[in-house]
Amino acid sequence: MSVNALTFRRLPQLPVWVINLALTAILAGLWPLGRVLEHQLNPYFLQILILVGINIMLAVSLNLVNGITGQFSLGHAGFMAVGAYAAGVLLRHYQPQGWEIPLVMLGVLCLGGVLAALAGLVVGIPTLRLQGDYLAIATLGFGEIINVVIINTESVGSFYVGGSAGLHGIPIHANFFWTFGAALICIVCVWRLAYSNKGKAFAAIREDEIAAGAMGVNTTYYKVAAFAIGAFFAGVAGGVSATWFGNLDPESFRFMRSIEIVAMVVLGGSGSITGAILAAVVLTWLPEQLRAVQEWRLVIYALVLILMMIFRPAGLLGNRELWPIPGRRRPGPSPTADPDSRQRMMA
Amino acid sequence: MDQLIQQLINGLSVGATYALIALGYTMVYGILRLINFAHGEVYMVGAVSSYYLAEWTMGWTGSLWVALPIVVVGSMLVCSILGFLIEFLAYRPLRDRPRLVVLISAIGVSLLLQNLAQFPELFGPTPRRFPALIQSTPVFYNAAHTIVLTNLDVLSLGLTLGLMVIMTWVVLGTKTGLALRAVSFRFDTSMLMGINTGRIISFTFMFGSALAAVAGTIDAIRYDVRPLMGLLPGLKAFVAAVLGGIGSIPGAVVGGLFMGLSETLVKGYLPSAYTGYADAVAFVLLIVILLVRPTGLFGRVAPEKV
Numbered sequence: 001m002s003v004n005a006l007t008f009r010r011l012p013q014l015p016v017w018v019i020n021l022a023l024t025a026i027l028a029g030l031w032p033l034g035r036v037l038e039h040q041l042n043p044y045f046l047q048i049l050i051l052v053g054i055n056i057m058l059a060v061s062l063n064l065v066n067g068i069t070g071q072f073s074l075g076h077a078g079f080m081a082v083g084a085y086a087a088g089v090l091l092r093h094y095q096p097q098g099w100e101i102p103l104v105m106l107g108v109l110c111l112g113g114v115l116a117a118l119a120g121l122v123v124g125i126p127t128l129r130l131q132g133d134y135l136a137i138a139t140l141g142f143g144e145i146i147n148v149v150i151i152n153t154e155s156v157g158s159f160y161v162g163g164s165a166g167l168h169g170i171p172i173h174a175n176f177f178w179t180f181g182a183a184l185i186c187i188v189c190v191w192r193l194a195y196s197n198k199g200k201a202f203a204a205i206r207e208d209e210i211a212a213g214a215m216g217v218n219t220t221y222y223k224v225a226a227f228a229i230g231a232f233f234a235g236v237a238g239g240v241s242a243t244w245f246g247n248l249d250p251e252s253f254r255f256m257r258s259i260e261i262v263a264m265v266v267l268g269g270s271g272s273i274t275g276a277i278l279a280a281v282v283l284t285w286l287p288e289q290l291r292a293v294q295e296w297r298l299v300i301y302a303l304v305l306i307l308m309m310i311f312r313p314a315g316l317l318g319n320r321e322l323w324p325i326p327g328r329r330r331p332g333p334s335p336t337a338d339p340d341s342r343q344r345m346m347a
Numbered sequence: 348m349d350q351l352i353q354q355l356i357n358g359l360s361v362g363a364t365y366a367l368i369a370l371g372y373t374m375v376y377g378i379l380r381l382i383n384f385a386h387g388e389v390y391m392v393g394a395v396s397s398y399y400l401a402e403w404t405m406g407w408t409g410s411l412w413v414a415l416p417i418v419v420v421g422s423m424l425v426c427s428i429l430g431f432l433i434e435f436l437a438y439r440p441l442r443d444r445p446r447l448v449v450l451i452s453a454i455g456v457s458l459l460l461q462n463l464a465q466f467p468e469l470f471g472p473t474p475r476r477f478p479a480l481i482q483s484t485p486v487f488y489n490a491a492h493t494i495v496l497t498n499l500d501v502l503s504l505g506l507t508l509g510l511m512v513i514m515t516w517v518v519l520g521t522k523t524g525l526a527l528r529a530v531s532f533r534f535d536t537s538m539l540m541g542i543n544t545g546r547i548i549s550f551t552f553m554f555g556s557a558l559a560a561v562a563g564t565i566d567a568i569r570y571d572v573r574p575l576m577g578l579l580p581g582l583k584a585f586v587a588a589v590l591g592g593i594g595s596i597p598g599a600v601v602g603g604l605f606m607g608l609s610e611t612l613v614k615g616y617l618p619s620a621y622t623g624y625a626d627a628v629a630f631v632l633l634i635v636i637l638l639v640r641p642t643g644l645f646g647r648v649a650p651e652k653v
Contacts, residue, residue, distance in 0.1 A: 133447070140582070
């Protein structure tokens with residue numbers, strides 16, 4: 001994969017505080033926007049919108065692992081399950097009321113993410129020694145193990161987990177704000193990580209792990225970091241979906257779910273964050289529009305994967321982005337090719 | 348003691364089908380360094396086609412000795428054609444691409460076959476019992492009936508053993524087998540030596556798929572036929588191949604048998620509250636092997652060259 005052959009004319013750089021302020025404003029603006037949408041949209045369309053939000057989170061976080069760091073993981077649904085169950089079990093147990101709801105929501109979503117990240121560490125530290133297809137199989141195995149454990153766990157202490165019957169009766173507190181707020185934070189975090197100096201280390205590992213190690217990149221550290229961060233946001237996405245749907249079915253977090261997320265990353269272009277978002281929107285929205293051919297949905301997924309690999313393996317956008325973000329350096333050519341980059345790195 | 352012997356028999360019988368599937372994985376990996384994700388689905392298609400063949404043969408013959416060979420050979424034929432098509436359409440155009448690209452394509456093929464089989468016109472999502480062509484009946488048993496060897500165990504072990512012999516002969520005794528070994532040793536060099544690698548690859552896929560078809564037929568008779576039946580046995584057989592050392596043919600057989608034995612022993616001896624974890628055994632085993640000895644029992648160590 002070439003590193004961004006296409007250079008955009010850089011937009012005027014904005015001070016970081018302006019960007020941060022703008023992002024905070026957008027985040028705050030999601031709340032009234034959500035209230036309006038929830039009243040205006042019909043429930044079916046809102047449902048699709050929320051699903052789009054959840055899938056954006058999943059696709060972008062997997063993109064950090066698969067696309068940006070180049071570690072092919074097939075266990076993303078397992079981390080999602082960890083987050084979903086953590087949030088679902090806690091919410092169902094405590095049943096927050098009134099003013100507690102936003103605080104508890106924030107708490108359980110973060111906790112779900114942290115637990116998923118811990119699972120990511122546990123999985124990542126041993127398996128990231130493996131490469132390519134072996135890594136894919138090992139992560140797939142871990143995803144299935146997480147699933148088997150959930151299916152065989154009726155309860156942990158006084159917390160009811162539900163076992164193979166699934167977890168029902170989770171209070172529904174997720175809404176447009178929580179979903180897209182979390183998605184926004186996920187996108188911003190991954191974006192800033194990917195297009196920072198640390199992001200160069202991720203990309204270096206993707207391009208050639210041995211060369212990256214020889215250049216002094218601590219490959220294990222960065223691979224595990226990418227894995228844990230990806231798992232964190234998968235956990236948050238799981239938490240949101242748990243408290244949006246109100247029930248959890250362990251079967252829905254199996255291998256096939258991971259494949260769906262991989263399909264989004266592949267379709268969008270491995271390494272492209274906007275591509276992942278675009279693909280998440282398309283692959284969530286399109287099947288809903290094709291309700292009439294619902295049974296063809298997964299067949300179309302499969303054909304998309306195969307044909308994509310044959311005709312455009314780089315995905316829709318390759319590893320480019322739709323547009324450059326003002327004030328953020330693009331992962332330009334190497335410092336020697338770009339004379340002023342070194343100075344900017346100092347700044 | 349009797350229980351242990353019975354568990355060992357069951358384990359070997361299950362392990363034999365894993366070994367048959369694992370052979371397909373290991374041969375393809377040996378040549379292309381590709382995990383053929385669709386292999387579990389080839390096994391499923393083997394089960395489905397043997398289901399239809401059994402239904403068809405039962406329409407005109409009652410004799411097991413006529414019907415069974417037709418069912419087995421017929422499903423082998425169907426699957427080898429399928430294996431050829433999969434390789435030709437989904438993998439061959441990607442020959443020079445990175446391995447992950449081919450892996451994703453393989454996942455796509457697997458997904459495609461699973462979902463095509465769920466169409467009611469083709470098979471439908473509900474599990475079906477195998478036609479009453481052959482019933483599980485005890486063949487050998489001791490006086491107390493604590494050790495029972497059923498005709499299905501005999502069929503499973505017998506077919507596996509027979510196919511192993513044929514396979515050993517093909518790989519070690521024929522010119523195609525020599526070419527096959529050469530291609531798996533050095534792909535590029537064998538091409539320079541005038542081996543038609545494309546044909547050898549097609550042959551490998553057809554051969555591996557035919558073996559998976561036999562495993563599919565056995566499991567279709569033993570359990571039932573489902574469109575998603577290929578997923579778990581496929582993964583477990585892959586683990587078996589890794590355990591034996593992927594790329595190694597005897598390794599796949601040993602790995603498959605070990606896999607079957609360990610699974611049945613876990614199911615048989617763990618307290619009943621934990622039997623649900625039996626499916627996880629394969630994956631725990633896989634991760635342990637990959638960490639302790641990634642080349643498996645019989646695998647060659649291939650140093651990475653920069």
